[in-house]
Amino acid sequence: MLVFLLRRIGLIIPTFIGVTLLSFMLIHLVPGDPIEVRAGEHGIAPERLAELRHQFGLDQPLWKQFVDYEVQLLHGDLGTSVSTHETVWNEFTTLFPATLELGLCAISFAVIVGLPLGVIAATRRGSGFDYGLMGLSVTGASMPIFWWGLMVILVFSVALGWTPVSGRISDLYYIEPWSGFMLIDCWFADDAGACTSAVSHLILPTIVLGTIPLATIARMTRSAMLEVLNEDYIRTARAKGLSVRRVVIVHALRNALIPVVTVIGLSVSALLGGAILTETIFSWPGVGHWLVESIQRRDYPVLQGGTLLVATLVILVNLGVDLTYGFLNPRIRR
């Protein structure tokens, strides 16, 4: 197990260096000298430019700059936003709970709805329900979620007036950020009105971000269940007189869950990608919204540092999924 652990961790080091190289290139390939870009349209005296270039190490050879960048990263310095002068790390940690809260809600929604639907479709293979669900599932997986978000706003917020259009909570409430999770903070603030407001703000973004995972999970569950239901031990369980319900839920579903859990574990990257669009549409103050804004403001340090942090997060989650598997299934350890 230890060897497996070390080898897996060793494998991510080159990936991580590659990721930092890409984020390093981001600043250096963007047209225009970073100092001149910062000076803006006022321009800058040539002597001052040379001085600043030296101060930021921009007169060094590229490889040296890259090494300096790595050292800087290892010291936990991800750079400073050009527009807010706040460190990228501080901005990220302030905004990330909002993204995490939305992501967790979306994936829970997808599992709670998608799993039972997939199981029912598998047990009624070839029925109208099965065809209908598979049709909806491929439609969901094809969904341009930036448009889907607008459509649900149009129907539920504009036409029906059921839910708010944007943000995490109504302006009427101020909740001291303690955990950063609006639902938890409202709960502890013991403010029923704030709780209701937070929940109503969460519903639409959750549905929108959860749509593609929901489609994938329903489909995966169905095909995994179909595979498992053909196994001999299912026939045995039925033959010894167990009810269909028990066989499906206890014997089949437990084994069918393995590929489904893999899909969920590996969907973090897709979820973060979806969060970029979902947060932009709902003005959700999270990491995705922040990254899109950083481009519009040409705040390259934020885009650079934020991208690096998101990629690191994906690497760590994938590592976690991998290690969990190694732990659960000795055959994978090799």
Add this chain to the structure above:
Amino acid sequence: MSASVSATPGRAGALWRSFAENRGAVIGLGLMIVLVVVAALADVVAPHSPIEQFRENFLTPPFWMAGGERAFLLGTDDVGRDMLSRLIYGARLSLLIGFSVASLALVVGTSLGLLAAFAGGVVDVIIMRVMDVLLVFPSLLLAIVIVAILGPGLFNAMLAVVVVTLPGYTRLSRASALSELARDYVTASRSAGAGAVRLMFETVLPNCLAPLIVQVSLGFAAAILDAAALGFLGLGAQPPTPEWGTMLAGALQYYQRAWWVLTFPGLSILITVLAFNLLGDGLRDALDPKLKR
């Protein structure tokens, strides 16, 4: 001779039968044919020019609503351009995006994958490590970063989507090439004196095609979706190009007043992406007998 002649249509026929069993796949194929025809005949089919502005018709609703006009079947946008015509030209653009991106990604990705499989050693490790790095980023984020480097625009957005979708083709072709390389016919061909390039493209590649064809169809869908998302974020095609994602971004501020400028472009994206996903699923089932039950 006669046997080989009759064998080919038989195989194609079997493939078609197995494809046609899948209702979704046939629907996908039908949709795709309609889209291709509409896109090809855009100049004939579209009632107006996609960029002509009718100054008396700002935000005219679709013809079935009060205030709608038959001249503008799906209404007009905020500067009086005919929605239907813009959608039709948008179909041409989207199919072009899908086609260029998928074929470039296929050629580059497959070559890299074959190279990795054949060369092995350091080359293999480097290529696959680079692909791992690309896969770590959420694909839209990576595309955004690449466009940030290259500058916004349709061409750069397409390049970004090529890079983002590359790892899929590379991994797939490498994996199937590796499994083919162990087969006897490859050894036979090699011992008969076939060179590396001939082995790669003439001997091994044709036997790896099935999964790649499926990947191209699904890649087509992904390319259209990603390019539209970039357009929506203002990083892809720039106005007044009738690109569906860009049209959506331009229509955002009118969502309370004019649902049609928002609904139709997105619906077009959905239908197109759905068509290629259905087609890809159908092809996979038809081409891969292992998945059939």
